[in-house]
Amino acid sequence: MNTFARSSYISIKDIAKAAGVSHATVSRALQSSSLVKPETAQRIREIAQRFGYRPNFVGRSLATQRTQTIGVVVNAIADPIVAEMVSGVEAVARAHDYSVYLANCHADPETEMRVVQSFHERRVDGILVAASRVGALYEPIAAQMRTPIILINNQHPSSYKYSVNINSIPGSREAVGHLVALGHRDIAYIGDRFGYQTDLDRFSGYRQALELAGIAAREEWIVHGDGKLEGGTLAMRKLLDLPALPSAVFCYNDMTAIGALRVIHEHSLRVPQDISLAGFDDLFLASYTEPPLTTVRQPKHEMGRMATEILLRILAGEDSDARTEVKGELIVRASTAPPRA
Amino acid sequence: MNTFARSSYISIKDIAKAAGVSHATVSRALQSSSLVKPETAQRIREIAQRFGYRPNFVGRSLATQRTQTIGVVVNAIADPIVAEMVSGVEAVARAHDYSVYLANCHADPETEMRVVQSFHERRVDGILVAASRVGALYEPIAAQMRTPIILINNQHPSSYKYSVNINSIPGSREAVGHLVALGHRDIAYIGDRFGYQTDLDRFSGYRQALELAGIAAREEWIVHGDGKLEGGTLAMRKLLDLPALPSAVFCYNDMTAIGALRVIHEHSLRVPQDISLAGFDDLFLASYTEPPLTTVRQPKHEMGRMATEILLRILAGEDSDARTEVKGELIVRASTAPPRA
DNA sequence: CTCGATCTTGCAAACGTGTTCATAAAAAAT
DNA sequence: ATTTTTTATGAACACGTTTGCAAGATCGAG
Known part of the structure; x- marks a missing residue:
């Protein structure tokens, strides 16, 4: 046995006894309710201070039916995009005195739902799911649990009531349009075969940009990686093995592009001189x-x-649908240039 | 008002009523206590199932004085090292049915302690702090809170009872030794001025390796970045402005090295041919x-x-001191080679 | 001095679960 | 058939807090 065995913490009752009042009064004093005489409140607060009293959130949660906690479920904590998102979530959560549970679901829909269930059992006030594979199927579940669920970049082909999605279409259209404007006509796409909705959208943008320029898409220049670096390398190898090389490659994401970049260098080709x-x-x-990546x-x-802000608003009682959409912004760096003559 | 207003969930009492037993029996049935007749238990479980009953962890926590939750406080969620660690924590936590709270403290000791306090108020069963700036000062606090605290890579110059640290000294000594073995004698160090204990250790290893080889350290070849890419670039520029260039550079961490690499390339020097x-x-x-980085x-x-395993062991009642130390393993890749003759 | 109005406080119930103790019922032993 | 043992159950309390309600105290006005 060690020193961390649970034994009684000091509770509101202890300081009630010490102050010679009822524990209800202590409770009110500590939340500075106007129902208690200022001097008594002051005295109680001092005693609480002296005793090193810290409120027990578990008890409070049981009474208030609120845990001041939100659950976040993600596909992979160590994924840099996910980590950034979680960072944003945590920032506003903490600013509003919410704590956040973090759990991994490894892109498995069953695990995803199991985690959501476990969050529910812990009575989180709300749930955020990044890159959900379940999507709108949550609607009945959320209603039954009486717990709002917000999706970030829903990957299920369904439109969910509360969600924040990036609309990849204009972004990728703009990126490919940028290549076209540079003079490229032979443009390949490296997708993500696990990318679901997002891959479809980015591919859509790619096709739209080609159509707009009157360029016919070429089947063999559409290959797929896995959204990760390795997949990018394999896909790029496939492209470089082709008899006719594209002069530019648009990738599903940066990781894929970095993998592709590596293979291009291995083949002693230069970016952007030989391939954008x-x-x-x-x-x-x-x-x-x-070079730095466009x-x-x-x-x-x-x-x-x-x-998180949408979630907090719902928890505050507002009930607006919130299908928020953000757009990507094209950042032109040194990896794109006009094709060789 | 929206549909997520809290109202009564179905509780153990509801299914007790439905089953015509007391809620105590239901409680026992659901944790498959041997105190309840198998058939009754079965019947109760079926009713619970049919009602879609899910236990309320808040109530349970209040009764058991256990929350099955651990709190993790980190300096920056989006830092790739941190994200990996958290990923490891989450994996074993979930495997043991623990949930994890994640909070950021932005490398600020006061915030760090505030977060620990908030975790305590939520009665987490244990706390993990990565790169703590508070270190052994936690000993009295943890005792008073009756909550075990485990440190990962403690950054406070103090030895804490429960901790997992990487001992950077042998690793960096080995890395610099590797450079020496390749024939380098002019070896610079780019440190991290915010690196505290870790920076001291890595610098130590560097110096030991030089001493071992009978090489005198040169003041001007010891510069400092900020542990991030930008710092690496600035520090490397400083080195390249020197009249006498080192033939190899050992960096506090990979991010610093990547920054340095970039600057080396900008100066049209090659790695590893000109500088390892x-x-x-x-x-x-x-x-x-x-090239790939050594x-x-x-x-x-x-x-x-x-x-996390140490924490769980403590929570299970064991009380061994656990100052665990891991070592780094030298990975030789293509960024190091013999110096030019 | 009395009466109502206003503060201040305590009581008790509620939140959902676990657990101890006593007791009833059933089974086993005599 | 009676006693002992075992097994199954319920009543009651505990956990720490919030909160509706009622009672008590205080005060000002008449």
Whole structure:
């Protein structure tokens, strides 16, 4: 046995006894209710201070039916995009005296729902799910649990009542449009076969930009990675093995682009002289690759903040639908240039 | 008002009424206590199932004085090392049915302690602090709170009872030794002026390796960044402005090294032909820089896991001191080579 | 001095669960 | 058939807080 065995903490009753009042009065005094005489309140607060009293949130939660806690479920904590989002969530949560539970679901829908259930059992006030694979299927569940669920970048092909999504279409259209404007006509796309809705959208933007320029898409220039660096390398290898090389490559995300960049260098080709390269997300890293990467900035931190603010608003009793959409901003760096003549 | 207004959930009492037993029996049935007749238990479980009953952890926590929750406080959620550690923590926590609170303290000791307090008020069963600026000062606090605190990479110059630290000295000594073995004698160090204990240790290892080789350290080749990429660039510029250039640079961490790498390239120098470069941490990125970075691997995920396991052991009643130390492993990649003749 | 109005306070119930203790019922032993 | 033992159950309290209600205290006006 060690020294951390639970034994009685000092509670509101202890200081009630010490102050010679009822514990109800102590409770009121500590929340500076106007129902208690100022001097008594002061005296009680001093005693509480002296005793080192700290309120017990568990008891309070049981009484108030509120835990001041929100649960966040993500696919992979260590993913830089996710980490940024969570950082945004945590910032506004703490600013409003909420704590945040963090849990991983490894992109598995069943685990995702199990985690949501576990959050519910802990009676979180609200739940945030990033890159949900469950999407609008939550609507009945949230209603039954009486717990609001907000989705960030819903990956299920459904429109959910409360969500913050990045609309990838204009961003990728703009990125590919930028390549077209530079004079490229042979533009490849490296997608993410696990990217679900997001991959579809980015591919959509790619196609729209080509159509707008009257360029026919070429089947063999559409390949897929896994959204991670490795996948980018494999996909880029496939492209470089082709008889006809594209002069530019638009990638599902920065990680994919970084993988592609590496393979391009391995083949002694130069970016952007031989091949232009663009990504999506604007990871911290993107500005530090060789050359710095042209990409579409996804406001990760911001999106975490927005989702949390929506949640807090719902918890405050407002009931506006909140299908918020953000757009990416094209950031032109050194990895894109006109094609060789 | 929206649909998420709190109103009564179904509780153990509801299904007690439905089953025609007391709520005590239901409680027992649901934790499969041997005190209740198997058939009754079965019947109760079925009714609970049908009612969609989910236990309320708040009530349970109040009764058991346990929340099955651990709090994690970190300096910056989005820091890749931190994210990896948290990922390790979450994995073992969830495997043992613990939930984890995550909070940021932005490397500010006061915020750090405030967060610890807030975790205590929520009656977490234990607390993990990564890169604490408070260190052993927690000993009395943890005792008073009756809540175990485990430190990961304690940054306070004090030895704390429960901690998992990386001992940077052998790792950096090995890294610099590797440079020496390659034939380098002019080796610079780029430190982290906010690195506290860790910076001291890595510098120590550097000096020991030099001493071992009978090389005198040169004041002007010891510069400091901020542990981040930007700091690395500034520090490297300072080195490159010197009349006498080092032939190798050992960096406080990979981020610093990546910054340095960038500046070296800007000056049209090559790594490793002109300058060898080594880092510390083995970030995911380190193997994807140009050239891949020689570095010392810090087992981030592992350290998160270990700390959590220690915590769980303490919570199970064991009371062994646990000053665990891990070592880094030198990973030789392409950024180090013999100096030019 | 009395009466109503206004403060201040305590009592008790509530929140949802776990747990101890006593007792009833059933089973086993005599 | 009676006593002892075992098993199953419920009543009651505990956990720490909030809160509606009522009672008591205080005060000012008449």
